[in-house]
Amino acid sequence: MHINRMKIAQWLLMAAFFFVTGQIQAQEVQDTSAVQETEEPEQAVNEFSISAKLTTRGEIRYGGFNADDNDNQAMAHFLMGQYKFSLSYKRSDWLELKLTPQMAGVWGQKSGLLSLSEAWALLKTKHTLFAKIGRQTLEYDDERILGYDDWSMTAPTHDALKLGFEGYGHKIHIILAYNQDPENIAVGGTYYSGGIQPYKTMQTFWYHYDTPKSFFGFSLLAMNIGMQNDNPQKPKTFYQQIYGTYMELRPKYTILSGAFYYQMGKEEHGIPVRAFMGSAKLKVRPHDMVSVCAGYDYLSGDKYFAVPPIGMLGVTRRDTVRGFSSLFGSHHDFYGAMDFFYVDSYVSGFTPGLQNLYAGISVYPVAGLSINAAYHFFAIATDLDNLKKPLGHEVETSLSYTFAKFVTVAAGYTFMKGTETMLALQRVSNQRRLHWGWVMLSINPTIFSTTWQDKKKRVKS
Numbered sequence: 001m002h003i004n005r006m007k008i009a010q011w012l013l014m015a016a017f018f019f020v021t022g023q024i025q026a027q028e029v030q031d032t033s034a035v036q037e038t039e040e041p042e043q044a045v046n047e048f049s050i051s052a053k054l055t056t057r058g059e060i061r062y063g064g065f066n067a068d069d070n071d072n073q074a075m076a077h078f079l080m081g082q083y084k085f086s087l088s089y090k091r092s093d094w095l096e097l098k099l100t101p102q103m104a105g106v107w108g109q110k111s112g113l114l115s116l117s118e119a120w121a122l123l124k125t126k127h128t129l130f131a132k133i134g135r136q137t138l139e140y141d142d143e144r145i146l147g148y149d150d151w152s153m154t155a156p157t158h159d160a161l162k163l164g165f166e167g168y169g170h171k172i173h174i175i176l177a178y179n180q181d182p183e184n185i186a187v188g189g190t191y192y193s194g195g196i197q198p199y200k201t202m203q204t205f206w207y208h209y210d211t212p213k214s215f216f217g218f219s220l221l222a223m224n225i226g227m228q229n230d231n232p233q234k235p236k237t238f239y240q241q242i243y244g245t246y247m248e249l250r251p252k253y254t255i256l257s258g259a260f261y262y263q264m265g266k267e268e269h270g271i272p273v274r275a276f277m278g279s280a281k282l283k284v285r286p287h288d289m290v291s292v293c294a295g296y297d298y299l300s301g302d303k304y305f306a307v308p309p310i311g312m313l314g315v316t317r318r319d320t321v322r323g324f325s326s327l328f329g330s331h332h333d334f335y336g337a338m339d340f341f342y343v344d345s346y347v348s349g350f351t352p353g354l355q356n357l358y359a360g361i362s363v364y365p366v367a368g369l370s371i372n373a374a375y376h377f378f379a380i381a382t383d384l385d386n387l388k389k390p391l392g393h394e395v396e397t398s399l400s401y402t403f404a405k406f407v408t409v410a411a412g413y414t415f416m417k418g419t420e421t422m423l424a425l426q427r428v429s430n431q432r433r434l435h436w437g438w439v440m441l442s443i444n445p446t447i448f449s450t451t452w453q454d455k456k457k458r459v460k461s
Contacts, residue, residue: 049449128167141246147330175204201226227268240265275324301353301382323351353381392418
């Protein structure tokens with residue numbers, strides 16, 4: 001018997017939403033009846049606010065970015081901005097709404113990217129249940145798999161329904177999504193070519209346990225992601241899964257965290273996926289003014305990775321994908337500030353995996369000021385013919401200062417010295433000395449906010 005998974009996903013999504021809204025409506029009727037038996041209904045408290053966020057960043061890049069086969073140094077100076085305008089509404093403790101249009105782009109381009117960053121409604125019950133529907137961000141644990149990478153100026157959002165329970169130290173979230181091309185609504189069909197997210201369907205389960213007095217917390221994550229092939233005439237959805245856990249130990253002045261995720265199923269071309277990643281991080285804050293950290297990331301890579309000579313294309317058939325995909329995580333926060341890994345693709349589209357050994361220090365000399373420095377040693381995770389594993393060394397420095405309630409200025413400089421392996425895999429400059437500097441201004445004021453109560457209504461006896 002053939003089972004249509006996409007139709008089942010649609011039915012589950014609609015049934016879950018109607019169930020939660022029905023529970024909220026039933027609760028309101030019950031509460032109203034109880035109030036009518038007494039004297040007057042409780043007045044609802046309404047809150048409304050308007051806020052803005054304007055971020056402008058200037059960058060200087062020298063070497064390593066889209067260098068051509070003649071090894072011409074890639075150099076660029078540019079300014080880019082992100083401009084957001086948010087409307088938020090809250091009614092008592094059971095309803096929240098948010099609408100956030102945004103525009104992002106490089107200064108001077110003909111048209112920036114105008115989009116709707118957020119547009120969601122949140123419904124809550126008194127029994128710690130909730131439903132959140134619409135365009136929203138998904139941020140979980142350390143944001144390695146599901147995160148809000150705002151550094152890119154176009155942070156990822158999802159059109160989804162999120163159902164959950166939160167209380168007594170436990171959190172359970174269920175996320176359901178189904179994406180479609182608009183033209184297929186009129187002519188029929190289920191083909192999806194990609195929009196704000198590349199997946200056709202997504203179902204996620206997340207469980208988290210933690211209490212304010214506990215020094216231990218952990219999460220469990222399970223995702224099922226349906227990706228379609230690139231054939232509109234005969235669309236087919238392939239499903240891949242990711243399972244894993246994130247844990248934290250928090251003794252005094254110390255946070256020890258770790259994560260492990262396993263990826264399986266099939267990617268969008270039907271090739272089996274067998275990949276994994278693991279991470280460990282130690283963060284110590286011996287003084288209010290100093291914080292130090294060290295850690296290690298390992299992401300599995302494809303075997304038999306083929307690297308064509310410069311100036312030539314390479315085609316290699318693989319029967320299993322063993323390169324781990326970090327999916328919708330905040331890549332900029334983990335694998336180096338230059339974003340060479342898991343943002344840009346390697347030559348021929350393969351990935352040999354990544355090893356990331358790092359250490360860093362942050363100093364807070366005065367209120368609002370943060371000075372940071374970090375070192376990364378990068379290496380691939382699989383063996384390559386005629387190439388060694390090390391990719392290079394990266395040194396990062398940055399500082400930020402909040403000199404007003406809603407105004408922050410930040411700056412940074414990063415230097416990377418790559419190896420022959422880095423040159424072969426990423427086509428960086430032959431000198432392998434890569435520089436990047438930036439300055440950023442962020443202004444995020446609350447422009448207007450107000451609170452009011454509903455007018456009293458007399459209740460007939």
